[in-house]
Amino acid sequence: MDIILSLVLVVISTGVIAKACDGFETAADYLGRNLSEGVKGASINAIGSSMPELFATFVFLFLFTDTSGFAGGIGTTAGSAVFNTMIIPAASIIAALKMFKLTSIPVSKKVILRDGLALIAIEFVLIVTIGATLKWWHGLMLMLLYLGYVGYMFASMEKQTGDDAEEEEEDEEDDNAPSSNRLLAFLKLDLEAAVIGSNDIKTANAWVLLSIATSFIAVACYFLVYGCELLGHAVGIEGYFVAVVIAAAASSVPDTILSIKDAKKGNYDDAVSNALGSNIFDICFALGLPLFLFTLIYGDISMPVEMVAHVSELRILLLALTVAAFFIFYFGAGTGKKKAYALLSLYVLFTLYIVARAYDMTWITPVADFLHVIQTSLQ
Template identity: 50%
Template structure:
């Protein structure tokens, strides 16, 4: 019972994040309608779908107010990055194949290399920067600046011809949005199903005002539910926890970072999954994958950098115990290694089919087994962890 309650709460959080993410997607697509596919996927869509990671990391840090809270944020963002890089592209590709829309997906190696190399560099900076026993406000600021640099690079590499094409097509794009006459149904049904697009837009023409209203309300909804997501993860990791009126229950008694790596990261990645699957159904395969890679850059740079900046400005430097430093270094280095492997899989060949999809899902299953083994104190998992930490210490980056 002690584990069932938080798992039910996490499931509820997944549903709300999913529904709010749909509304966020509709609004962000309208706002970013004049960007090229690859740029929109790696920026507007990536930011929109990564809002749960921002709020989850924020609440972990401000609820626990210590190094364990920060480790929860690291676990959420790193776990989400691994989920995004492995599960989401595989799910998107297998979905369109199962629907017989295509037998394999052709993706742009240029886009994959661009976003993949940018992600590898960002994670290397993350590995080197967030190390040591004390973290200051400028660590968070520097992480955020890495993402700003990535955005500037994305817009700078957007070809001038593409910009002209997008501007010329603006009227056509707006017509596509405003002439969507698909009936949305009654307002009451929207409330009962938490369909924010139905509530805010309904059968009306979407406009800038409605899009921004939908965006703001979706953000607030995601923020509120992420608070309960963090509470549920804290309950799972605790030795014991209590709920007013229900009594005291037993948790698993494991570090919250391990809980966040699997449960919080998967729950917060729901919008990313929906975004990419919908993009793949539309034939926008570059967006479907670049959204996942762009989300990873946003997760490790902004979703962790912003809470760290805000917390240290309010409460001062964050002290990290030696064992937490080693655990964080192990995870960050593992994230970097897996990202390099993911990028190699992406760029090896022009097509993305069942083989690559099942390979990525198999790798994620091994990652989950490793994390479960670490939480349970498995000897093999611990020996792998010791090896990862020894490499980090050898290069003096952790």
């Protein structure tokens, strides 16, 4: 019974996140209309679509207020980062190739260098600075790294031409939808219709739509975390492992939807930069902010030896897979099906490793030992 209930909670919360993402995308598109391609995907889209990871980490930490909370939080953010790096670009590539009947799509080397190298550097810092004891300055350091990344990104942004930045005014009547229709739209989670209706989208109502969509995502994340913990107990594994795969994938639904839609519009740089930018936000802010606030309130977090081992393995895997994805994207002419399938294969291997570790399968032990050797050499 617990398995059924947990799966129902995960499915429903994932569906709510996906629906709320539609309204978020409308607001993000409007608010980021003057940003150059690649910057919008790595900033507004990435931050907004990473709200599930941020709220999930808050719930894991402050709901359980112990080491399992932090482990679940880092499992969600790191697992989501792997999902973003492998699944989202692969799905975006396949969707664009199918829609436009292409053999490959162009992705800016500049975007790959900027976001890819920044992500690799941040993951390396995460490995060498965070150990068995977590302190407030660890969270602050991660947030400062993100602010540095955003500052550099906007400083180097290529301004759009005046024609591109201008808004097209439409002569539409300010016809407010009846309140009954708006209530029905809320019940259907059609947030754009509920908030904006038939009115023109403006800065004010775009921010309202963004805030409401984010609130729905936050509530859904609470039930997502609860469902993952319940599922872990039901199948006899630690909630950490469920978070790495299930919670991570569910919380990445907004990133996936936004990137695929960008790819279908031909905005390939935004599709890739959203995935990579989301990873940077996940590691620096979705993990850093809850960690910073939690340790200020409750003090340092000390993880048991076994949990330290699992988290260390995950961080090394994350770095290795990110480096592999960087080389896949950067080298070679264009991005086609072969690269997409290579990314999908890497994610399958990652998932198999997590499942094997969750059930302590003996054949995976040598791989885990090798990852610990790497971790020890880097710290």
